[in-house]
Amino acid sequence: MSLDLSWIIHWGLFNVVVLYGIGIFLPFAFYRNAHFQNLVAHGAAMAASIVGVVLGLAGLWAPEPVTFSVLSNLPLLTFQVRVDPLASFFVLIISLAGFAVSQFAMGYVREFENRRSIGALGGLYNAFLLSMTLVILADDGFFFLIVWEIMSLVSYFLVVTEHEKPETRYAGFFYLIMTHVGTAFIIVTYLVFYQQAGSFSFEAFRHPAAPLPEGFRTLAFAAALIGFGTKAGIVPLHVWLPYAHPAAPSHVSALMSGVMIKTAIYGLVRVYFDFLGGTFPWWWGFIVLAIGAVSALLGVMYALMEHDLKSLLAYHSVENIGIILMGIGAGMIFQSYGLSNLAALGLLAGLYHTINHAMFKGLLFLGAGSTLYATHTRNMEEYGGLIRKMPWTAFFFLVGAVSISALPPSNGFVSEWLTFQSLFLSFQIPDVLMKIMLPIGAAMLALTGVLALACFAKAFGISFLAMPRSAHAREAQEVPWAMRIGMAEMALFCVVLGLAPMGVVPMIDRVTAPLTGITIAEKIVSEGGFALVPAPDKGFASISTPVLGLLLIVLVPAALLTAVVIGGRLRKRFYKTWGCGINLKPRMEYTATGFTQPIKQVFDMIYRPTVKLETEMLEESRYFAKRMRFETHIEPVFQKYLYDPVVRVLSLLADRLRVVQAGSLHLYLTYIFLTLIILLLWVR
């Protein structure tokens, strides 16, 4: 059996690379036929994703990690990959999402057929998926950094697909800078390990010749948090995310927001639990937890104020990365107090939310892509009534919205519930401070959940319900089948992840077991497998989403039945909604701005809104307004107080440096000459 799995893994590794490779290069062979290019590129991506799913599952169940390496001529660099449960789990995430998104893309990129090279778009798309897969599989620091950089650059090129728009170019530039700052910190992390290990191989990182001194461990912790945190979009390093993710074509946004930021989560888990061996002081976990809580809360609060559907979703990625980090941070805290059971629970909750978020955020971005495809605008204020024009899209978007709002029995509910449980179980920690802080984290998570629900009530309600607010929305049509099927697949993944936690938990347990040294699946999943019981010995709480789902199915008709029985026969009458005698118009509808106004008032300390109201009165009478103009902005706090000063200092320094760049050939020659002479004198 084990032999077979190892064979499957090798077969999978080979085929994943080959199929994505075909997807990268073959489209260019059909440069005359954009339609064919589309089929080849995304067909190859789908095939590769299926292989990736097989590879991920095989890797999860393989008894031993499988390594595979190709030597290179370059010093320090080995192309080594390692398929262990952690990597397999993330490969599974990438491939599942990649499959559905590729399906969607087949329909979606037809939008670009006359404006863009489909070959380039499809090739880059495949390169993006391949580089993400290799980032996960890499087992060598140098190799990791190379594919990490390729991933960043390829995604940059995808972000600037519509480069004729200035805001897209700005988004791309912003992203490029942030991702390189992040990469610099990751390099620092790896150099810290390298100087003790003497090699860039991850195996050497795991078992350095001499244990790392405490200071270096802390440096590695901080650098990894900043480096990977930039990619993940933790507050305050999240600012690029709401620009870059919406600017990309929607299927790429789905991958960037759903999957790419997860590679950063992978990196953090890899560094903290694998390289650093899972032994760390309590305050590391606390910092991760605190950053997670702040990211979750601020992410959802900024999302609420966003009326660009894709930016809104991008801010929700900040929120969900925060929730994931809360789970992982709680796990780290438990780990440092030696509570392995709970450590595994926290980590499991975080990883569960990782795969859930990949699916529902992917689904929501595909839904946003569909509305964009149909209406050609991202502004929610111009949507409305789309549920009648696009019932399929509306349904799938609703599935995603329910999941991200963590309503039972959705998948988002399961993982957030597990996170809650691990935070509440903090009463087992001997330290009083942690006993207080973790429940506060749980409170922040609760607030986050409520605000997320408000946000998606707004997103769904304003976009899909009521009357169309613009000509765009009135002329919208349902999207092609390829896109609908892609969304259906994503929705299916979401539902399965929600209704079958007893299948998913043992799977993730295989990931956390090697990292925490303990397996908890049997303890969490109750006998018979229908409920989750995080702390069986404490009799704390249990949950069963299949039963909840069943209840929902039974209770809704029961309620209807009761209504019919008690209220008598329902009589249908088709008539206009009563509007006080005035004809109802779209202008009377709740706007997205109006919907969130109360929340803006409550949290004005954080939003710092500026409101401008100009009223132009009729000349005849100052009681009748001729025209009113209302403007409201929230203050971009992080950009204004954190980034702008840094940018100002940098440009000041750059201005000073310009003196050196006189543009004179002779001066440049003199620089080279003097450098040469100084070096010659120095080596003497």
Add this chain to the structure above:
Amino acid sequence: MVIHPDIGSQLVNFCSALLLLTCFAIIAQRRLSACVDLFALQSVFLAVTAALVAFLTGAHHIYIAAALTVVIKAMILPRILKAVIERLNVTRELVLNINIPSSLLVCGALVILAFYITQPIISLGFLLTKDSLAIALAIVLIGFFTMIARKKAVTQVIGFLVIENGLFLGATAAAYGMPLIVELGVFFDVLVAGLIIGIYTHRLQDTFDSVDTTKLTALKE
């Protein structure tokens, strides 16, 4: 015929010194066509030195390099440069970044510097050409200095070619020449560089009505 190693070494040093002397002459010369002639002369001296080394050491492939030096550096490249000068009608270097007496002083200092830098290497050497290494470095530095001190593109080309001569001498001095394939590659490079710089000079003339490279500053944003 067998020459005593000491005498051979002296001969090589003498020829190398002649190369260095032509460098000073190039620095001191304002007339461009004379500069080109001096460069051709220097290349001939280089070929003689290389041939001498080939004869003394029996490394026959250096003969080929020497022959190529004569053909390319003493004949073809000077022709190209003279054609450029004629077509552009620039005969004299009128305005200098650094005037001639100062240039000569600087070059003298560079020679001392070269000897100072290479002294520890030479004292370890055992080849009969080892003393030429200092001279080779001096020639490279002077060539470089020519590129900095002179404004006309043609003079800069000559400076570049002088650097190349210095490198060739250095390779011969330090290791009895590079493998032939490398030499061939280098000759090809020099030829192509000469052509490209010739074209570049034309373009410069067309764009700025001058071959004064300081005008390139105007290209700055």
